Amino acid sequence: MRAPLPTPSQPSPPVVDIQPPLRYKRYAGWILLILIIVMCSIQTKVTPYQLITGLPQMGQLLKEMFPPDWSYIPTIWAPMMETVQIAILGTTIGGIIAVPVALLCSYNIMPNRFIALPVRMILNLVRTIPDLLFAAIFVAVFGIGPFAGMLALVFFSFGIIAKLTFEAIEAIDPGPLEAMTAVGASRLQVIRFGVLPQALPYFMSYLLYTFEVNVRAASVLGLVGAGGIGLLLDRSLGLFRYDRACVIILLTLVIVLIIDYSSTWIRRKLL
Amino acid sequence: MIEFDNVSKIYPNGSIGLRNINLTIQKGELVVIVGLSGAGKSTLLRSINRMNDITSGDIRINGNSVTQASGSELRLIRRDIGMIFQSFNLIKRATVIQNVLSGRVGYHSTLRTMLGWFPKEDIDLSLTALQRVNIREKAYTRADQLSGGQQQRVSIARALAQEAQVILADEPVASLDPLTTRQVMEDLKRINRELNITTVINLHFIDLAREYATRIIGLRAGEVVFDGTPEEATDEAFAEIYGRAVKHDELLGVL
Known part of the structure; x- marks a missing residue:
């Protein structure tokens, strides 16, 4: 119902003085932040002094990185591709597992909190464990090699994608769900025709984002023996071959940039 | 045929949505429900396909109870009701x-x-x-x-496409401009007549109600206070439904 039209005979309400919000709150916030930073620095003994004394050594390291040892590329090409392949497998499998779990912990799909809450707890637990720890555990279980790395990325991607997707699902327009219920759709049909078309572009976008993150993550998995380029990176650093490490870093950069640009382009098309 | 048998709805906070509704809507009728916002128009409409549950009473469509339908029965009932x-x-x-x-x-x-x-x-x-x-x-x-x-x-x-026997329309034109409002109302009217689909529409424009309805039901505070033909729904009758005189913004206006 619309509001009734104002009648001109009514007197206009008296003008009330408006006070601008006080500024001290904002200043207090800044002071608090600075205090916290100073406290942290004192407690951990991490000071700008160390940065200044370490600077010459950083320069030395950079100098040793150049010129990069380009002849190293044929050696690192296969492990580099293995890194990307581990990332593709890990992201895809993790993403597929994330879908039903994300549905289970969205309150608008699963009003039963006895299911949604425990699932969310498990999800939080999975996200607490860093990817390298996952890799180290799986290396211990399945032995050294890319399988352990792939499995680590499955869990890692699952945690990220499930979390982001369930938040996207909770933000969808409830109207189409209502319409599908009114049409006589079953629970799964409501999800298929009401939720999926709305959530799919977000899911794809998160999948691509996680893939980017995973390529970077996969390049250090080798440090714990979980396959990929990380093993060679570790070896180069151990032998003080910074020129080789530099080539690995540059090649990773090129691949990450390619994936970054193409996934940004695809995501723009999707949303 | 849609039958309301002593239907009441009380919200968990104690406010009354519907009070002792007894109605029979015949096949092919175009019923427009009018009333102030909060009078229970939506509650009444949405109880027909059980998008809202009722507290007591029974609603039957062609003799089948909507209130007592199980999950799969309810889905079959809803399949035949377009919303x-x-x-x-x-x-x-x-x-x-x-x-x-x-x-x-x-x-x-x-x-x-x-x-x-x-x-x-x-x-x-x-x-x-x-x-x-x-x-x-x-x-x-x-x-x-x-x-x-x-x-x-x-x-x-x-x-x-649902091949619905009943169409429920909850404020179908409230977010449309006057011209498209008429087109949508014409469509609903034409479908009602050509396919003999029982149609129940919530509206707040009283001139639209008079123009398109074959029967007008007025609600006030969850009760049916008017039930009659558009000819019987005079300005005085609307004043009774609304509990006050009709305002000019409750008319869509003539095109």
């Missing part, structure tokens, strides 16, 4: 025909519909439904590229 919403409730990113086809899911097993493939007959039926509301040529356009009036017609087509 039209104020905000259209379409999947905006999907094409028009996909939206209309979604009205067919009740006719197929869950497993079959998961891939989103519908039989040829369903597609033909959906195109015919779109033809009936004059937007067949938009079948493969994304729903969010249509105007509000066109989107509402897609949702009418969805109800037609």
Whole structure:
């Protein structure tokens, strides 16, 4: 119902003085932040002094990185591709597992909190464990090699994608769900025709984002023996071959940039 | 035939939604429900397909109790009732025909519909439904590229594709301009007459109610305070329903 039209005979309400919000709150916030930073620095003994004394050594390291040892590329090409392949497998499998779990912990799909809450707890637990720890555990279980790395990325991607997707699902327009219920759709049909078309572009976008993150993550998995380029990176650093490490870093950069640009382009098309 | 038998609805906070409603709506009627906002119009309409539960009483459609239906029975009842919403409730990113086809899911097993493939007959039926509301040529356009009036017609087509026996429309024109309001009302009226689909519409424009309804039901504070033909629904009768004189913004105006 619309509001009734104002009648001109009514007197206009008296003008009330408006006070601008006080500024001290904002200043207090800044002071608090600075205090916290100073406290942290004192407690951990991490000071700008160390940065200044370490600077010459950083320069030395950079100098040793150049010129990069380009002849190293044929050696690192296969492990580099293995890194990307581990990332593709890990992201895809993790993403597929994330879908039903994300549905289970969205309150608008699963009003039963006895299911949604425990699932969310498990999800939080999975996200607490860093990817390298996952890799180290799986290396211990399945032995050294890319399988352990792939499995680590499955869990890692699952945690990220499930979390982001369930938040996207909770933000969808409830109207189409209502319409599908009114049409006589079953629970799964409501999800298929009401939720999926709305959530799919977000899911794809998160999948691509996680893939980017995973390529970077996969390049250090080798440090714990979980396959990929990380093993060679570790070896180069151990032998003080910074020129080789530099080539690995540059090649990773090129691949990450390619994936970054193409996934940004695809995501723009999707949303 | 829709029967309300002593239907009451009390919200958990104690406020009364519906009080002792007894109504019988015959096949093919075009009933418009009027009343102030909060009078229980939506509650009444949405209780017919049990989108809202009632507290006591019984609602029957062609003799089958909606109130007592089990999960799968309820889905079959809902399949035969098309619903039209104020905000259209379409999947905006999907094409028009996909939206209309979604009205067919009740006719197929869950497993079959998961891939989103519908039989040829369903597609033909959906195109015919779109033809009936004059937007067949938009079948493969994304729903969010249509105007509000066109989107509402897609949702009418969805109800037609359902092969619904009853259409419930909850404020179907509240977010449309006067011109498209008339077009949507004309569509609903024409479908009601040509296909003999029982139609129940919530409206707050009283001149529209008089113009399109075959029967007007007035609600006030959850009770039926008026039930009669459009001719009987005089300004005095509306003043009774609203508890005050009719205001000019409650009229859509003549075009």
